[in-house]
Amino acid sequence: MDKSFILNKTSPRSSARRGQLLTAHGQVETPVFCPVGSQATVKTLTPEDLKSVNVNMILSNTYHLYLRPGIPVVKEMGGLHKFMNWDGVILTDSGGYQIFSLANLRKLDEGGVSFRSHIDGSTRYITPEDAVSFQQDLGSDIAMVLDECPHSEASENEVLAAMERTHQWAKRCLAAHTLKSQHLFAIVQGGLSPVLRQQSAEYLASLDFPGYALGGLSLGEPKDITFETVRHTLRFLPENKPRYLMGVGAPEDLLEGVSCGVDIFDCVLPTRVARNGAFFSRLGRLNIRNASFATQKGPVDPECNCYTCRNYSAAYLHHLFRCEEILAYRLATIHNIAFLSNLMQEVRTSIEKDCFEEFKGDFLTRYQPTNE
Amino acid sequence: MDKSFILNKTSPRSSARRGQLLTAHGQVETPVFCPVGSQATVKTLTPEDLKSVNVNMILSNTYHLYLRPGIPVVKEMGGLHKFMNWDGVILTDSGGYQIFSLANLRKLDEGGVSFRSHIDGSTRYITPEDAVSFQQDLGSDIAMVLDECPHSEASENEVLAAMERTHQWAKRCLAAHTLKSQHLFAIVQGGLSPVLRQQSAEYLASLDFPGYALGGLSLGEPKDITFETVRHTLRFLPENKPRYLMGVGAPEDLLEGVSCGVDIFDCVLPTRVARNGAFFSRLGRLNIRNASFATQKGPVDPECNCYTCRNYSAAYLHHLFRCEEILAYRLATIHNIAFLSNLMQEVRTSIEKDCFEEFKGDFLTRYQPTNE
Numbered sequence: 141m142d143k144s145f146i147l148n149k150t151s152p153r154s155s156a157r158r159g160q161l162l163t164a165h166g167q168v169e170t171p172v173f174c175p176v177g178s179q180a181t182v183k184t185l186t187p188e189d190l191k192s193v194n195v196n197m198i199l200s201n202t203y204h205l206y207l208r209p210g211i212p213v214v215k216e217m218g219g220l221h222k223f224m225n226w227d228g229v230i231l232t233d234s235g236g237y238q239i240f241s242l243a244n245l246r247k248l249d250e251g252g253v254s255f256r257s258h259i260d261g262s263t264r265y266i267t268p269e270d271a272v273s274f275q276q277d278l279g280s281d282i283a284m285v286l287d288e289c290p291h292s293e294a295s296e297n298e299v300l301a302a303m304e305r306t307h308q309w310a311k312r313c314l315a316a317h318t319l320k321s322q323h324l325f326a327i328v329q330g331g332l333s334p335v336l337r338q339q340s341a342e343y344l345a346s347l348d349f350p351g352y353a354l355g356g357l358s359l360g361e362p363k364d365i366t367f368e369t370v371r372h373t374l375r376f377l378p379e380n381k382p383r384y385l386m387g388v389g390a391p392e393d394l395l396e397g398v399s400c401g402v403d404i405f406d407c408v409l410p411t412r413v414a415r416n417g418a419f420f421s422r423l424g425r426l427n428i429r430n431a432s433f434a435t436q437k438g439p440v441d442p443e444c445n446c447y448t449c450r451n452y453s454a455a456y457l458h459h460l461f462r463c464e465e466i467l468a469y470r471l472a473t474i475h476n477i478a479f480l481s482n483l484m485q486e487v488r489t490s491i492e493k494d495c496f497e498e499f500k501g502d503f504l505t506r507y508q509p510t511n512e
Numbered sequence: 513m514d515k516s517f518i519l520n521k522t523s524p525r526s527s528a529r530r531g532q533l534l535t536a537h538g539q540v541e542t543p544v545f546c547p548v549g550s551q552a553t554v555k556t557l558t559p560e561d562l563k564s565v566n567v568n569m570i571l572s573n574t575y576h577l578y579l580r581p582g583i584p585v586v587k588e589m590g591g592l593h594k595f596m597n598w599d600g601v602i603l604t605d606s607g608g609y610q611i612f613s614l615a616n617l618r619k620l621d622e623g624g625v626s627f628r629s630h631i632d633g634s635t636r637y638i639t640p641e642d643a644v645s646f647q648q649d650l651g652s653d654i655a656m657v658l659d660e661c662p663h664s665e666a667s668e669n670e671v672l673a674a675m676e677r678t679h680q681w682a683k684r685c686l687a688a689h690t691l692k693s694q695h696l697f698a699i700v701q702g703g704l705s706p707v708l709r710q711q712s713a714e715y716l717a718s719l720d721f722p723g724y725a726l727g728g729l730s731l732g733e734p735k736d737i738t739f740e741t742v743r744h745t746l747r748f749l750p751e752n753k754p755r756y757l758m759g760v761g762a763p764e765d766l767l768e769g770v771s772c773g774v775d776i777f778d779c780v781l782p783t784r785v786a787r788n789g790a791f792f793s794r795l796g797r798l799n800i801r802n803a804s805f806a807t808q809k810g811p812v813d814p815e816c817n818c819y820t821c822r823n824y825s826a827a828y829l830h831h832l833f834r835c836e837e838i839l840a841y842r843l844a845t846i847h848n849i850a851f852l853s854n855l856m857q858e859v860r861t862s863i864e865k866d867c868f869e870e871f872k873g874d875f876l877t878r879y880q881p882t883n884e
């Protein structure tokens with residue numbers, strides 16, 4: 141797997157790109173949105189459910205799998221693909237973000253990071269080399285370096301220190317990485333500072349990774365700042381390598397990210413809000429618990445052709461949510477993933493046809509974003 | 513729908529029967545076990561999931577649907593089949609059992625029963641005629657009369673009074689029932705008294721219902737008493753009408769019920785215990801949370817060929833249960849329903865081949881029942 145990416149086209153009127161990600165488990169058309177299956181399952185769905193909504197790439201999480209069931213178990217079971225019965229593409233996050241957001245009592249030293257498990261409080265210590273070794277054992281198609289993600293209120297000095305540590309760790313991860321069938325992506329940090337973002341992108345670009353992620357964004361900062369930072373950072377990354385914006389999944393943000401030149405997105409948002417009864421539609425999110433759906437004979441989203449919308453009335457979905465029936469969560473998740481899957485298909489087609497900017501404009505004219 | 517049942521054969525060495533239930537939504541091979549979908553969903557499963565494990569008849573519940581979403585809503589949505597997107601057979605329980613077990617502050621008068629909803633405490637009043645009208649609005653294939661189910665510690669006088677009221681109500685239900693495409697079944701009561709059971713069966717038989725249920729059993733009494741009562745009661749019911757034993761679903765009890773001459777069973781047990789991690793197997797129930805499954809590469813039940821056992825290791829199921837992932841509950845439910853579906857298929861074949869008694873003996877030699 142030398143080559144990780146084919147760039148087919150860049151939109152003449154924005155930075156939107158059409159490409160293909162090349163992996164050991166097949167090719168992925170980009171731009172792409174990846175649903176998240178942190179614990180080796182995209183919540184509520186089987187692999188067949190995912191395929192039925194045209195998903196062929198998902199994200200899983202080293203931190204979660206390290207704690208449960210443990211990396212050796214997944215390795216012994218034949219790797220993550222076999223463990224979860226998924227023959228599509230898997231990208232694993234290194235766990236950096238989770239260690240710095242979920243775990244407790246973090247302590248950094250030159251070697252790595254110690255922390256307490258958010259599940260049982262046990263003390264753990266992992267190094268950048270461990271993060272690579274774990275992901276090699278999982279056998280994911282794309283692995284991420286271990287990074288330090290500064291919290292959103294970090295001082296400039298803290299952001300600088302986190303960036304420098306991320307750079308050292310990236311270099312160590314690259315040196316430790318030996319699995320030829322797996323791509324190892326770097327993670328650009330640098331907070332919201334244009335200077336640090338440029339520095340981080342340029343340094344990591346010099347190490348020639350097969351792909352680059354933008355970390356430390358979408359953590360609550362204003363969205364115009366997020367995308368200004370994305371746009372700025374991408375100028376310093378090689379054009380022929382895939383770019384991955386971590387933690388972004390709202391429809392309007394996907395379109396903005398694409399227009400900046402992002403190829404890959406992941407986010408728990410579409411599946412998480414589904415379990416709360418929020419259904420994406422071309423008009424915005426619809427709350428199925430709303431009384432107006434109680435007797436609606438048609439589907440919740442008349443413009444959708446997913447399994448849920450083809451087979452169930454809004455009234456039935458409303459009833460299932462009111463009764464807290466487990467089937468509700470699955471049917472809502474199928475719809476939201478189908479919605480994003482269709483959206484990204486339309487994005488790809490519009491880039492091919494040189495009309496992505498019009499597509500984005502038309503979509504945003506109708507779509508009422510949720511402030512989240 | 514004049515005829516409700518064809519009796520093909522009765523086993524020469526037990527009372528086991530092989531037949532067909534005839535309904536407006538197709539024919540059901542008996543003996544049959546029906547999964548329960550009280551709230552218009554068999555918990556965690558879609559209609560396609562049910563069909564994939566060869567289920568073509570389910571039970572739903574008038575009491576639950578009356579409280580949520582309300583009978584008029586289901587009627588307006590085109591009836592229960594359309595509402596839940598199920599084109600197979602539906603039997604609806606009248607709600608009698610739920611009113612006497614779930615609801616609060618029951619008060620009986622000659623007209624009907626008042627009670628407080630277990631959901632919001634609102635006061636409700638329903639009559640036998642209401643119970644019929646509700647089920648006609650739901651459009652189920654088989655409806656049940658409203659009965660009074662005495663609690664398990666009721667005195668003989670209370671049991672007698674409940675039986676007599678059940679008889680009066682059965683007569684009123686029959687008079688109120690007008691939907692030709694729906695069969696209305698009576699419910700035999702009489703507690704554990706052989707005299708009352710005989711009296712109840714004979715009286716209801718004289719009213720010539722298209723089918724008969726045995727209510728008020730499997731409420732915690734010793735199992736030999738349960739089946740002694742079943743065996744005794746069935747002697748006083750017409751042979752050419754289907755017999756339905758309510759609330760029985762453990763594998764060993766299904767076999768015993770079949771040998772008594774029961775044709776239809778329903779129970780929440782297989783789906784409820786699935787969500788607790790109990791998987792049926794030919795050796796008894798297996799608890800997937802047990803540490804011994806943590807690294808088992810094979811399926812939880814090597815003798816099963818269901819979707820779950822074909823596609824997932826016991827280790828993966830163990831992991832999903834440990835993480836409380838929603839997919840766990842669905843995969844376990846599929847297995848347990850498949851297990852009972854296969855068991856009943858084997859039962860039917862063995863009756864046809866005159867070897868049901870051997871099949872039952874062989875099964876019970878290996879199967880270790882759970883005391884529940």
Ligand SMILES: [Zn+2]
Nearest residue numbers: 444446449475
């Ligand atoms: Zn849909």
Ligand SMILES: [Zn+2]
Nearest residue numbers: 816818821847
């Ligand atoms: Zn199975």
